[in-house]
Amino acid sequence: MSDATLTLTPPESVTTPRVEVNGHDPRMLISMRNIWKTYQMGTEKVHALHGVSFDIPRGEYIAIIGPSGSGKSTLMNLIGCLDTPSEGEYWLNGKNVSEMDDDELARIRNQEVGFVFQTFNLLARATALHNVELPLIYGGVGASQRHEMAKKALQAVDLTERMTHKPNELSGGQRQRVAIARALVNHPSILLADEPTGALDSHTSMEIMDLFERLHSEGNTIIVVTHEHDIAIRAHRVISIRDGLIEKDERIK
């Protein structure tokens, strides 16, 4: 483990000196240490990630870019606690997530991670308000508080008038904003967006990216996973993934 830390080349932009406590940097929101993800494909072992390590401090706006098959999606699933690494340690907000079981991961996803998906992934039969309330329901927030929090989140994405509409009554951009409100409603540590503009036209894409910028300026930590260069350069730091390894990790703003 410490070997892996030593071999890591720190990004030029990260100027803060490295501090290690129990194998991770406690000042970092995310600490990935020598992460491997291996899939068994029949008799063959396929390594989607070969020992990836990086840190993300609180309040950063970061893009993870890479072509399809680079291991980018696998990395996103790990960051989002949808999956656990085959090897290595993942610390999220001071908690070692790599060892957790299904239900503990569900709890972390509920409290620490806000997902924004390419295809929005809203519940078709539920209103915008109910969709936004959903994480709070699984978080055990009482009804009146839940309504209030969900309304506030929808307000933050300028969708106050569309609260009672169902997804099929909303435009693509509006649906994505509902999804962003849902991601933010529980005040998660990270907002994790997977190709958030992939299903949107360029004008709406820009609106959504402007919204991310605003949310970042309000103090949210944002991670955007994309294969589009235009989207990636809106972030302040870009990690490029290729063949399961970090190819580049650079601060651009």
Place this chain on the structure above:
Amino acid sequence: MRYLFRLTAIWEAFRVATASLRSNKLRTALTLVGIVVGVAAVIAVVTIIKGLNQTVAQTFSSQGSTVFTISKNPQIIKSREDFIKFNRRKDVTHEDAEAITRLCTACWRVGIAANAIETVKYADQKAENVRIRGVDPTTMFDIDGVTISVGRIWTESEGAAGRDICVIGPDMLKNLFSDAPADRALGNEIRIDGRPYTIVGVLEPLGSIFGFSRDNVVYIPYSTYQRAYGGRRSLVTFIQVQTTEQLEAAEDQVRTIMRSRRHTAPEAEDEGFALETQDVFLNLYGSATSNIYIVTIGVAAISLVVGGIVVMNIMLVSVTERTKEIGIRKAIGARRKDILTQFLIEAVTVTAIGGAIGVATGFGLAYVISALIGFPLLVSVASAVLGVGVSSVVGIASGLWPAWRAARLDPIEALRAE
């Protein structure tokens, strides 16, 4: 907090369940059929039998459990051998009844009765299948539990003289006197088998049981009956005691009297007479209804099992269809038990709705049948609760496996589903 959380999650699950059931109305309806049929069958049969029980209880209590009979043949003959054996017995006679009256100290009222089925005529009116009941003495009216509404019973001397007089049941007014008031019938002559009888009294109505009127009857004195239908026939002796506690003592005394009159040896195979209480009918009725219960419960069990399999099948389809939704819910923090609860509640909601519809259908069916046959409808809350409860249990049993499959889905794979 945890309690609140469970309530919140269960309410959410219930909302999701009802929304998904509403969006697939036809499928939901088809899913329900098995459960509805099973529950409806049980509710209908239980309700009908409860109603019958009450009717039967009331009917027999009008005679009361204080009455027993002595006759040549028992009311129910179970085999040909018995029939032959009973036919070899001596007839029960007027003298037997007199001996019982004289010797039985525990007995309160003793009477004799014989029945014939005849057509009764008045002017150009005709009543068919009327029970002609020859009785003696007039206390037989009390033993039968019938009372005079208008007119009078014949006097003992009229009865002993074998006068052609009668007391008619209310059905006779309806069928022979076009529903005229009872006093208009008094004094008129009706004809039975060509013989004229003068009406001296009309009975209070008793109503009907299982569709058979108990008011379709004409009482005549036994000596008159004997002259009309011959005195050689065996008759039935009715014995009534004052309280049920005396029943056993009276039965013992009567048995002793009859044995000595028949010279029955203590070790004899056949007593030579039949002593019966209403228990005979009640036992027969009880065994008939318990058979109906068993068959119904069997039918219900089969349709509930089939219904449960249908529910399980539909739930599996539902889980497959909603894999994406499960993935979304898991991604935003639903744990295994949240998903499990959601699908279980959905299954239970379907079957509980099926159970409720079944209860309503069952009561409706029972209502129609009770109205047709003519017995009271007794709606029991307990059977309704049981119907919904059992179907909910079926829901849990059949929803468990699909719900478990849903709960175990991998969120990444589930999100990839379309």
